[in-house]
Amino acid sequence: MECQRKYRKMMKSQQKFRVSSSKKQRKIDRNIRVVFPEPLYEAMSGSLINEEKASHECYILAQCGYKVDESKKNLTYMVKDLYIPGREDLLEQSSVTVTPKADFLEKIFSEAYENNSTIIEIHSHVDSKSPNFSWVDIDHGIDNGRFLRSCKIKFVMCVIGTEGFSIAEYDSDHDSLDLPKKAVISIMTRSGIKDVLPGETSTGSSIEISPVYDRQVLMWGKEGQERICNVCAGIVGLGGTGSVLLQMLARMGVKKFVLCDDDIIERSNLNRLPYTFNSDIGKKKIKAAQNYLKKLSKDIDTTLLNGKVQEHKEKLKGCDILFGCVDSEGARLILNEISLKYFIPYIDTGTEIFCRNADSGSNSLDMGGQVRVVIPSVTGCLECMGGIDKGKAEMDLLRPEEMNIREKTGYVNGTDITPVPSVISLNNMIASMAVQEFVDMVTGNGSRPKEYNYIKYDSVEPVLERMIFEKDPSCPMCGNGGILGAGDIKKQSRPRIKNIAGSG
Ligand SMILES: [Zn+2]
Ligand SMILES: [Zn+2]
Incomplete structure (x- = not known):
């Protein structure tokens, strides 16, 4: 194939590019996190950093998406796939070198090109448990970087x-090869993201824990409390469930919030929104929530996103966890998408109250709700759970002008907003379960491994039902060919590689 020819040609001509290796490395002001789904990390450790394999260098390629934050200083790579070469895929392998064959690389580079992925080349050193790059690595990295750049593929070496x-x-x-200030390898597990391996220059950060949290420190220790204090929580929807959840998280010590809502406080909200008072009627929910947080603690940092979730994907992708407290299927669809693309754990909440025979004067109520936890790449997503009503989602995501057209042409029935029942006791229950899932995830508290990612509450018995939804390979969102770990670059926006590699 063209790409292969191009690669071999590059290998032959690479000598003429050689410059002094010391000029090829730059230390830059950047933090890097590489997130592996736990099964992929285990596969990598097994074949690369296993003590038994310590007699020769090993080699692996990873295909990733990435996200950059607004400051451009924090970069996260989400590992989508690993390629472990067999003995037949290697040209040479010894205690001082490992070289894969060109056709092994060609296949993976083509795939990365088509998927708009970044390539991370990973190898081991025999003599070091915490290795640095050798001069040979640097030269080789520059060669590969140049080649992949010519194919419009981003290259990272590890x-x-x-x-x-x-x-x-x-x-x-x-x-040049740019070395970050700090780096960490994390794994995405059934119970959230855990840091497993520090980069050479990483230093442990430590914050002072306020005596406010003394009783919690007794439960999950200083380290667990520190983790809670360091989380940036995104809450979409500050209605009945979101407001209670926000209050709980803030009291527990979360110091950074991203709040998204477009709604205004009405008198009929005062029965259930703990951050609201009479004087708040007519104010934006996000604004009243921020005022409440300010009163609670001066150290809480809030980012307010006024509007619908689809308008704020860029801000939400920076959160460590997402809470969906919405009654819109469209918002659920978007939250599920952000979670999967950027490897952000997502906790979805929902409540429902049916009044049976309300007209006949009977006050028989069926109440219920659910908490669903999506750990991207590890558990099933909301779509795998059958948790999104696609028809409703499509309607929810229509722009106002499209909605008008549909109404006029009779495609929308019953768009009048009819108030639905809502009560703080049910909202608190569901929010409490969601917050407990969050605490388990962040502190490492609770049962390991989690044997459920769906909790259903029914008030009639009353019963709690636990279910597990595994990742479905045919899921259009998180399955093969889906958007898992896709990151900042849109998928499938490129022609096939043979069309552009023709000059090689
Ligand atoms: Zn090396
Ligand atoms: Zn899925």
Whole structure:
């Protein structure tokens, strides 16, 4: 194939590009996190950093998406796939070197090109548990970086050991390998994201824990409390469930919130929104929530997103966890998408109250609700759970002008907003269960591993039902060919590689 020819040609001509290795490395002000789904990390450790394999260098390629925050200083790579070469895929392998065959690389580079993915090349060193790049690595990294850049593929190189690793990104502007200030490898597990391996220059951060949390520290220790204090929680929807959930998280010590809602406080909200008072009627829900948080603690930092969730994907992708407290299927669809694309755990809540025979004067009520936890790449997503009503979602996501057209042409029935029953006791129950899932995830408290990701509450018995939904390979969202770990770049926006590699 063209790409292969191009790669081999590059390998032959690479000598003429050689410059002094010391000029090829730059230390830059950037933090990198590489997130592996737990099964992929285990596969990698098994074949790369296993003590038994310590007699020769090993080699693996990873295909990733990435996200950059607004400051451009924090970069996260989400590992989508790993390629572990067999013995037949290697040209040479010894205690000082490992070289894969060109056709092994060609296949993976083509795939990365088509998926708009970044390539992370990972290898091990025999003599080091926390290795640094050798001069040979640097030269090789620059060669690969240049080649992949010519195919419009981003290239990252990593050398890994049992106790640490080094990582560098190819920078085409400087023709250099850029070393970050801090780096960490994390894994996405059934119970959330855990840091497993520090980069060579990482230092543990420590914050002072206020005596406010003394009783919690007794439960999950200083470390657990520190983790809670360091979380950035995104809450979409500040109605009945979202408001209670916000209050609980803030009291527990969460210091950073991203709040998204477009609604205004009405008198009929005062029965259930704990942050609202008479004087708040007519105010934006996000604004009243922020005022409440300010009163509670001066250290709480809130970002307010006024509007619908689909208008604020960029801000929400920076959160460590997402809470969906919405009654819109469209919002659920978007939250599920952000969660999967950027590897952000997502806790969805929902409540429902049916009044049976309300007209006949009977006050028989059926109440219920559910908490659904999506751990991208590990559990099933909301779609796998059959948890999104696609028809409703489509309607929810219509722009106002499209909605008008549909109404006029008779495609929308019953668009009048009819108030539905809502009561703080039910909202609190569902919010409490969601917050407990969050606490287990962040502190490592609770049962391990989690044997459910769906809790259903029914008030009639009353009963709690626990269910588990695994990842469905045919799921259009998180299955093969879906958007899992896709990150900032849209999928399938490129022609096939043979069309552009023709010049090689
Ligand atoms: Zn090396
Ligand atoms: Zn799915």
